[in-house]
Amino acid sequence: MQISDEMKPYEDKPREECGVYGVYARGRDVARLTFFGLFALQHRGQEGAGIVTCDGEVAWVHKGMGLVPQIFDEESLRPLRGHIAIGHNRYSTTGGSNFRNTSPYLIESIDGPLGVSHNGNLTNTFALRTMLLKRGVGLSSTTDSEVITQMLAAPPETWLDGDLMDVDGDYLDVWQHRIKAVMQVAEGAYSLTLLTRNGLYGVRDPLGMRPLCLGKLGDQGWVLASESCALTTIGAEFVRDVEPGEIVKIDDDGVHSIIGKQSERRAMCIFEYVYFARPDTHLEGQSVHAVRQQLGRQLAIESHVDADIVIGVPDSAIPGAIGYSQQTGVPFTEGFTKNRYIGRTFIQPDDQLRKDSVKLKLNTLSDNLRGKRVIVVDDSIVRGNTSGPIVSLLRSAGATEVHMRISSPPIKHPCFMGVDMATHKQLIAYNLSVEEIRQRIGADTLQYLSIDGLQKAVMAGLRGKEHGHCNACFSGKYPVAIPQWLFEDEADAPVIGAWGQ
Ligand code: SF4
The missing domain is CATH 3.40.50.2020 (Rossmann fold)
Structure with a gap:
């Protein structure tokens, strides 16, 4: 159910559009950790939430409308297995408020499962959506997050002509390559957590409009979160902000960073300081x-x-x-x-x-x-x-x-x-x-x-x-x-x- 302004006449605040989360931790219950991370980010979205997990081969998803504790219980968390998880809390602007538009998105691609959580709003969604539809890609919702998901799953060959190596001469994996390609054409605000067979990815738009940070969980685990308050909730330590334009990949070897798209400018939303972010962030x-x-x-x-x-x-x-x-x-x-x-x-x-x-x-x-x-x-x-x-x-x-x-x-x-x-x-x-x-x-x-x-x-x-x-x-x-x-x-x-x- 959408919480409309008519239903909240006592409120006069802008609404942050989403909170994103991600956990990579072998030997831990990553779905449960993500649940508590989303719970800490509840202020960033109260219309719907979801969690996707993956064990390196198979992926599972559970999502729904409402607050995090209304959507998840022991029964719905139990099937979410694996060592990689992403989560999402949602409000809506691009796309209405209904179940089809809830996140994270999970699709099967030629390179295995792809899960996407997105905070922000693309300003060229209409053009990208039209491009996808003309290429015969079917869309099942009205959100820009689905547009990002489908662009990542099937970028045109011309987008993939760019460098296959990072500045250190290391080869990019297939998803780093695709993310980088999509960053060249996506305009607007996006902080993403992505889940694939290869690992967990965090992406921030070149202007860094919406926040995203990296945390360390114990000896081997890593966490990505819209706000640092959701790291401490699960016992993770803040490491650093994901930089504007950066792609971080997390796998068994740790954190790998590449520049997806550079910009001289920065434009983090100043309203995060005024109202959106939790004060302990x-x-x-x-x-x-x-x-x-x-x-x-x-x-x-x-x-x-x-x-x-x-x-x-x-x-x-x-x-x-x-x-x-x-x-x-x-x-x-x-x-x-x-x-x-x-x-x-x-x-x-x-x-x-x-x-x-x-x-x-x-x-x-x-x-x-x-x-x-x-x-x-x-x-x-x-x-x-x-x-x-x-x-x-x-x-x-x-x-x-x-x-x-x-x-x-x-x-x-x-x-x-x-x-x-x-x-x-x-x-x-x-x-x-x-x-x-x-x-x-x-x-x-x-x-x-x-x-x-x-x-x-x-x-x-x-x-x-x-x-x-x-x-x-x-x-x-x-x-x-x-x-x-x-x-x-x-x-x-x-x-x-x-x-x-
Ligand atoms: S500061 Fe910019 S990004 Fe933030 S709410 Fe205002 S217009 Fe939107």
């Missing part, structure tokens, strides 16, 4: 939690106002509120309790409950708020449907002033690189000025972090290392060419291919 060598605190400090530098307390909208804005408090000396306290299970219900609220839907998720701690001038920090506003109710809740609890501070810039543009970020029409900051939004939500003041401030806060922990980030949903400057037809309202389309730092 490390990206580009820095803690997401620490960056969120820094975003709060920077926000305070740019937009401070006199107040008695600072609170955050749980959970993702709490580190930002703490950072704001550290910068200003205004005491941090808790203003809300959150029902952590509300995202798991499929029961729609009735009309009356829908009007007060934020109350299904948040309750105020009125003793902390009564008679106080409150700064409330949130990490982002997408449609603006929950900010007004949050302000009302705080006033009802006795707050005398409510100053809303957002630890990211106004979201004015949709995302085509793997995040469900609505359309121009649905984005409140595309349609209204900051002052108009303030009036709409009923706050005494409203201020967002600047794009420069966001960049500065993220770069603070990178200590001068060269890292470019995509910030297109704030700036409209997309790091890859976006086909015009993807924009809902073409007249307002930003410059195609314009590059923003």
Whole structure:
């Protein structure tokens, strides 16, 4: 069942499209390890999940719709044998939300089984899909992940004309060769975990738009994960990020790395720091939690106002509120309790409950708020449907002033690189000025972090290392060419291919 926005009226957050995982470990129950890895990545996709395993000859798959613990139990994990596994959590943008579109994909190729888990979104899916269909390749779903799978299974001969050796003069195996060929024509965002008879592969697009990291499990096992938090869950140690444009192959001899496609630029999604990634994850060598605190400090530098307390909208804005408090000396306290299970219900609220839907998720701690001038920090506003109710809740609890501070810039543009970020029409900051939004939500003041401030806060922990980030949903400057037809309202389309730092 699809979790539509109508069913989650208390939420106003963009949705990360997927989490990917992979384990190579002889003598371990790789399906069970992958289950717990996917469980740790549940925040990256809640519509469906799946696991594929392989023993070097035969492959097995189990997948379904819903949350990871709803799909897997002892009975469904038991048949998933072997020493190689990949897993996937899914939301949907390219392709609807139904069972046919759940991942990982598993097909039989001329070189044995191929399993594919994909996080991201190709921007040239339509062209590639048409090319495959013209070649007589049948497709059974509407996702770009299936397009990648079929391209890997049957790349045209012309794509395979390239080098058969890596820079050290070692021969590429058949899958390294195919992956490299497909990377030359695939455009957009992709972090992949692939399973074949030869081993486990991890692939990251040349701009590194979506994260992917490598971990070590005991003496001989290896793990690939969208986020480092899913390594520690199963007792693996973080080794490093998979580099943009890199292909890693894992087999009994360890990890082999080749460059699949090089790029001078980098464009990791900056929203991973703002909201998507779990706070205990490390990206580009820095803690997401620490960056969120820094975003709060920077926000305070740019937009401070006199107040008695600072609170955050749980959970993702709490580190930002703490950072704001550290910068200003205004005491941090808790203003809300959150029902952590509300995202798991499929029961729609009735009309009356829908009007007060934020109350299904948040309750105020009125003793902390009564008679106080409150700064409330949130990490982002997408449609603006929950900010007004949050302000009302705080006033009802006795707050005398409510100053809303957002630890990211106004979201004015949709995302085509793997995040469900609505359309121009649905984005409140595309349609209204900051002052108009303030009036709409009923706050005494409203201020967002600047794009420069966001960049500065993220770069603070990178200590001068060269890292470019995509910030297109704030700036409209997309790091890859976006086909015009993807924009809902073409007249307002930003410059195609314009590059923003
Ligand atoms: S447009 Fe926004 S959400 Fe999409 S990849 Fe870029 S920064 Fe991330």
